[in-house]
Structure formats: structure tokens, C-alpha cells
Amino acid sequence: MDLAPKQSETQNSSVLKSTAESRLKNFMNEVTGRALVMMESATHGQHGIAMDLVQEAFISLHKAYADKSTDEWYPLFYTILNNKLQDWRRKEARRSQPFSLFRKVSLDDDDVELQDVVDESTPNPFDFLDQAVTADEIQNAIAELPVRQQQAFMLRAWEGFDTHTTAEIMNCSEGSVKTHYHRAIQGLRTALAHLNPHMGGSSE
Structure with a gap:
């Protein structure tokens, strides 16, 4: 055989x-x-x-x-x-x-979509480093964001996924991704502004 x-x-x-x-x-x-x-x-x-x-x-x-x-x-x-x-x-x-065993548990309180949010270009997170903000400071600021904002920002800015792919990964609409991402960028700019005057905050 x-x-x-x-x-x-x-x-x-x-x-x-x-x-x-x-x-x-x-x-x-x-x-x-x-x-x-x-x-x-x-x-x-x-x-x-x-x-x-x-x-x-x-x-x-x-x-x-x-x-x-x-x-x-x-x-x-x-x-x-x-x-x-x-x-x-x-x-x-x-x-x-x-x-809460027999009722739906709400995980996020920022899931309401903003209307007419522009699909912002993906920033390079190291742009913050060019402005004298350290990686640890960026990571700490990200950790303070709501989880869905964290995901939207890191999937888009760190992994480079587009809005459509990010929406599929996060199992939500593209509008939700735009909203989470927009809020994440605003939150990070606010959180890091005091560290560098070039980001719109005070250096004092």
C-alpha cells in the first residue's frame, strides 16, 4: 500500500x-x-x-x-x-x-452620540511627546478617560484603524466611534494642557 x-x-x-x-x-x-x-x-x-x-x-x-x-x-x-x-x-x-442579575447592566455613561461630529484625522500620539509631554503622562491621561473613549482613541491613534474598522471592533456605530474619539481628544488636550503652553494651557 x-x-x-x-x-x-x-x-x-x-x-x-x-x-x-x-x-x-x-x-x-x-x-x-x-x-x-x-x-x-x-x-x-x-x-x-x-x-x-x-x-x-x-x-x-x-x-x-x-x-x-x-x-x-x-x-x-x-x-x-x-x-x-x-x-x-x-x-x-x-x-x-x-x-442587577435580571436587568441589563449599563457599562458606559457617555454613549450618547454627538450630532455632526467630523471624522477627525488620526493624531500621532507621539505628537504629544514632541511637545514635551512624556509617555507616562499620556498614559495616565488616557487612563482617566471613560473606557469607550480609551478604546476609540487607542484603536485609532495607536493602532491606526479607520472609523469603520474601529466601529466593527467596538461593536458600535461609526457615529459612536466619532463621538468617543472626539471626546477622547478633547479630554486628553484638557488633561495635558497644563503641562505645556503649546497645547492651550498654562505653563504655570
């Missing part, structure tokens, strides 16, 4: 698996740092929870989408990560509101 075809299929499968794992390792090395910053801000500095969410998102990505291209992984990963974050936030909300 000729076993060559089966052996060939096994070898091909092994090569594909190895390639996917290698791609995932490279992808993780590139994305982990930014994803952790995002999750630490969203979980109020709980590094352990942030690590768990990021690791669970990578595991789910590999299980469900190992055959996808690396370019496709970016929005898929952040969609999975957003879903895991929202699940965690719901559990935390229910834990703090024990009588």
Missing part, C-alpha cells in the same frame, strides 16, 4: 501548523505591549487582569483564526479582546450590583 500521500499530507499539516505558530509568536511580540497598555487603562491598572485578557484573546485568535493572514489578525484580535473586556466589565458590574 502506498502511504506517500498520507505522509505528505501529514508533513504539510505540520509545516502549516509550525508556520501559523511562528506567525502568531511574531504577532504577539508586536502587539502585546500596546494591547497591555490598553487593557491596563481599561481595568484601572490591574496588570494581572490585563495580562489574562490579552493572553485569552491570543488563545482564541489562534484557535479560531490560525489560517487567516497576519493582516487579518489585527482587527480580529482587537475584536476578540474588546469582547473579553466587555465580558469582564459586565461581571465586575454585576459583582458590585448584586441585585
Whole structure:
């Protein structure tokens, strides 16, 4: 009996698996740092929870989408990560509101869309660094924003996703993304203005 075809299929499968794992390792090395910053801000500095969410998102990505291209992984990963974050936030909300088990838990108080918000160009977060504001100061200011504003800003400004893709990741309308992003930029400018007079605040 000729076993060559089966052996060939096994070898091909092994090569594909190895390639996917290698791609995932490279992808993780590139994305982990930014994803952790995002999750630490969203979980109020709980590094352990942030690590768990990021690791669970990578595991789910590999299980469900190992055959996808690396370019496709970016929005898929952040969609999975957003879903895991929202699940965690719901559990935390229910834990703090024990009588909310049978009613919908509201996670955000800034979901009302602003009308006629211009889809602002994505700023480079390092523009703030050029204005003598440190990375730590930017991260601290981001952490003070509501979670959805954090997500909109970091997905657009740090990851470079457009409004449409960001809306798909955040599972909301493009109008909501524009609103969250607009408010995030305003909030960051206000929070950081006192550190640099070029941003509209006082240097004193």
C-alpha cells in the first residue's frame, strides 16, 4: 500500500501548523505591549487582569483564526479582546450590583452620540511627546478617560484603524466611534494642557 500521500499530507499539516505558530509568536511580540497598555487603562491598572485578557484573546485568535493572514489578525484580535473586556466589565458590574442579575447592566455613561461630529484625522500620539509631554503622562491621561473613549482613541491613534474598522471592533456605530474619539481628544488636550503652553494651557 502506498502511504506517500498520507505522509505528505501529514508533513504539510505540520509545516502549516509550525508556520501559523511562528506567525502568531511574531504577532504577539508586536502587539502585546500596546494591547497591555490598553487593557491596563481599561481595568484601572490591574496588570494581572490585563495580562489574562490579552493572553485569552491570543488563545482564541489562534484557535479560531490560525489560517487567516497576519493582516487579518489585527482587527480580529482587537475584536476578540474588546469582547473579553466587555465580558469582564459586565461581571465586575454585576459583582458590585448584586441585585442587577435580571436587568441589563449599563457599562458606559457617555454613549450618547454627538450630532455632526467630523471624522477627525488620526493624531500621532507621539505628537504629544514632541511637545514635551512624556509617555507616562499620556498614559495616565488616557487612563482617566471613560473606557469607550480609551478604546476609540487607542484603536485609532495607536493602532491606526479607520472609523469603520474601529466601529466593527467596538461593536458600535461609526457615529459612536466619532463621538468617543472626539471626546477622547478633547479630554486628553484638557488633561495635558497644563503641562505645556503649546497645547492651550498654562505653563504655570
